[in-house]
Amino acid sequence: MLKKLRPPFLDFSIATLNFLANVGIMLPYVLILFKYKETQSINYLVAIVVFYVARAASVFSTKRWNLKSSTYLMICLWLGMIGSVIFSLTSTLGWLVAGALCLGYTSANIWPYFLTIKLHLTAKTDFKLKRLYWLIFLVLGLLFAVDFMFDLQYKLAFVLLAVLFILALPAGRLLDQFSLAFYNDQERPAKQPLKWWRIALFVIFFSVMALLTLLRKTSLSIALPWVLAAIVVAIVILNIELAADWKAMPANKLRIVNRGFLICVVLLFSSFFAYFVLGKLGMYMVFGYYLIGFEGGHPLYSALAHQQSDRAKRYAEIGLVAGHILILTTQPVLYSLGLILIALYVGYENPAINTSVYTADENDPDLAIINKYRFSTYGGLLCQLLFFGLLVTVSGLNQLKLMAFFNPTATTSASLYLHGLAWPVTGLSFVVSMVAIYSQNRHDHASKSV
Numbered sequence: 001m002l003k004k005l006r007p008p009f010l011d012f013s014i015a016t017l018n019f020l021a022n023v024g025i026m027l028p029y030v031l032i033l034f035k036y037k038e039t040q041s042i043n044y045l046v047a048i049v050v051f052y053v054a055r056a057a058s059v060f061s062t063k064r065w066n067l068k069s070s071t072y073l074m075i076c077l078w079l080g081m082i083g084s085v086i087f088s089l090t091s092t093l094g095w096l097v098a099g100a101l102c103l104g105y106t107s108a109n110i111w112p113y114f115l116t117i118k119l120h121l122t123a124k125t126d127f128k129l130k131r132l133y134w135l136i137f138l139v140l141g142l143l144f145a146v147d148f149m150f151d152l153q154y155k156l157a158f159v160l161l162a163v164l165f166i167l168a169l170p171a172g173r174l175l176d177q178f179s180l181a182f183y184n185d186q187e188r189p190a191k192q193p194l195k196w197w198r199i200a201l202f203v204i205f206f207s208v209m210a211l212l213t214l215l216r217k218t219s220l221s222i223a224l225p226w227v228l229a230a231i232v233v234a235i236v237i238l239n240i241e242l243a244a245d246w247k248a249m250p251a252n253k254l255r256i257v258n259r260g261f262l263i264c265v266v267l268l269f270s271s272f273f274a275y276f277v278l279g280k281l282g283m284y285m286v287f288g289y290y291l292i293g294f295e296g297g298h299p300l301y302s303a304l305a306h307q308q309s310d311r312a313k314r315y316a317e318i319g320l321v322a323g324h325i326l327i328l329t330t331q332p333v334l335y336s337l338g339l340i341l342i343a344l345y346v347g348y349e350n351p352a353i354n355t356s357v358y359t360a361d362e363n364d365p366d367l368a369i370i371n372k373y374r375f376s377t378y379g380g381l382l383c384q385l386l387f388f389g390l391l392v393t394v395s396g397l398n399q400l401k402l403m404a405f406f407n408p409t410a411t412t413s414a415s416l417y418l419h420g421l422a423w424p425v426t427g428l429s430f431v432v433s434m435v436a437i438y439s440q441n442r443h444d445h446a447s448k449s450v
Contacts, residue, residue: 013171016164020080021114028080028103029055031157032087039091045214047087047096053210054104059377060202060241062109062370069116069366070176072109077165077172080106084162108373115354116369117175198244201237208234209381212388224396231389238385242378252357253375258436259353260379262346265429266290268380269387270327270339273422277335286339293343294350301348312348317437320345324430328423379432387425394420 032051036044062072083102086095208230215227246253267290274282297316305312319341326338357368395401398416 010170010174013167013169014174017077017114017168017171017175020077020164020168021111024076024080024110025055025107028083028107028161031161032100032103035087041091043091043093043096046093047100049210049213050097050100051104051107052213053206054101055108056209056377056381057202057206058105058108059370059374062105068176069113069120069370070172073113073117074169074172074176076106076110076113077169079103080110081162081165081169084158084165088158088162109370112369112373116366119354119369120366121175198241201240205234205237205241208237212384224392228389228392228396231385231392235382235385235389238378238381245374245378248371248375252353252372252440254436254439255349256353256357256372256375257379257382258432259346259349260376260381261383261429261432262342262379263290263376264380264383264387265425266339266343266346268384269421269425273417274335274339276417277330278332285336289336289339290343290346293340293345294347297344297347297349298351300344313352316345316348320433320437321430324426324433328426330418383425383429386428387421390421390424 029048029051032044032048036048079102083099083106086099086102090096211222211227211230212234215222242257266286271283271286274286276282278285301312301316301319302309304315323338323341323345326334326341329335329338353372354369357372394416398420400416
């Protein structure tokens with residue numbers, strides 16, 4: 001079948017797959033969220049919660065079938081297509097839950113599995129993405145912008161998303177065939193037996209995450225002490241899960257946990273807190289800062305250090321420390337610079353982490369990138385839980401509603417949020433960062449000494 005397809009179509013299919021892999025983690029969530037804000041329907045609220053939990057849980061539960069990454073990528077494409085079709089055709093609760101589960105799994109896994117296969121092919125062949133693919137990427141992005149601009153109720157967006165998943169299927173099959181040489185050279189590891197105690201903790205933990213996600217979206221009359229108790233239980237379970245996975249990636253796990261923690265500080269906490277510093281456009285400005293830092297961190301620090309990796313790393317670490325100090329201020333320029341510096345550090349670290357985990361995972365190179373996203377998710381969830389615990393405590397002591405933070409309408413509580421939330425969250429982030437940097441520097445020093 002693939003041989004019958006003309007090369008231009010395969011180019012378009014690969015470009016489409018590249019687009020979906022890059023935007024898949026956010027686009028479905030944004031579309032469902034916009035749909036909820038437009039309709040205020042409880043069905044879409046439930047769908048948001050299910051999607052969020054499915055996305056976070058999928059990173060922990062994936063790879064249990066011991067299949068190839070290329071097979072998981074095909075599963076992502078099929079589930080993404082099914083979920084998009086459901087959201088384009090119906091608003092019935094049961095179907096939306098099913099669609100959210102499909103899109104949640106796809107959203108969590110399509111990028112890491114795409115990246116895994118791309119790294120396999122890069123190691124074995126001269127495979128690289130053509131400039132044409134990025135041009136098509138831009139055109140596809142503009143198509144979604146049309147839906148937003150002309151208020152087409154996001155039906156076109158979900159239909160287009162389903163079509164794109166279908167169009168990406170030939171590319172998925174092609175990459176599967178290209179990667180056969182890699183898998184033929186690798187000995188498949190034995191399938192790990194299921195541990196029922198981990199499944200039980202898994203269900204409890206993500207039930208708590210579902211509750212906390214719901215509390216961010218709507219007002220519920222749950223006593224704050226009970227919410228705080230649930231958060232404590234979730235933090236304990238998360239650390240048990242982290243300890244159970246501790247043997248994986250001995251050289252990188254703290255580095256990756258810190259990555260997830262920093263991303264959460266910028267994209268979750270700061271996107272809300274920025275309202276009090278930067279005004280109504282604060283959330284959008286934070287997203288822009290993150291994109292600038294993530295894409296520009298590595299080339300900027302490498303250029304400043306004249307391509308000397310040790311010096312570039314030191315510059316990035318200094319920038320990270322300065323970023324934490326600057327975001328403690330309420331001065332818009334300094335606060336913005338602080339966020340950019342933290343994002344630049346994440347952007348600098350990301351390529352090095354990808355290379356390091358891919359070459360250092362001796363047991364299963366096919367699992368390396370998935371392990372990266374698993375540990376990054378640990379860091380992100382830990383940040384969320386600590387932040388939400390602080391928020392519950394501050395809200396309870398000052399008799400404020402939780403929803404007031406996630407839907408800010410005034411700056412009257414800016415000082416309270418600064419001292420009760422921003423400073424403690426920043427302090428925790430700084431401690432996690434310093435521990436991760438110290439651990440990584442010790443490992444690098446030991447490696448050079450051998």
